[in-house]
Amino acid sequence: PVEAPATPKLPFTCDGDVKVFEITAEEVMSVFDDSYEPGPVYTWGYNGSNPGPVMEILEGEKVRVLFKNKLPESTSIHWHGLDI
Secondary structure, eight states, X not given: OXXXXXXXXXXXXXXXXXXXXXXXXXXXXXXXXXXXXXXXXXXXXXXTBSSOOBOOOOTTOEEEEEEEEOSSSOOOOOOTTOOO
């Protein structure tokens, strides 16, 4: 398992032997910590969180990611841990 404290895991469905993840880029309300004087702020995140959720995938698994952009401009995802 991936250790990512306070970061949600992205649920998935299966299409045969393929894990299917759905991720949406959108504006989210973010709370950095209690000492941040302005309080919660709007940021861009994924599926309601910033940082975005964790996708757990084992080496060799087949994966399909359905990406929806609800931001007011073009965007992309930086895939940590993957050779693209």
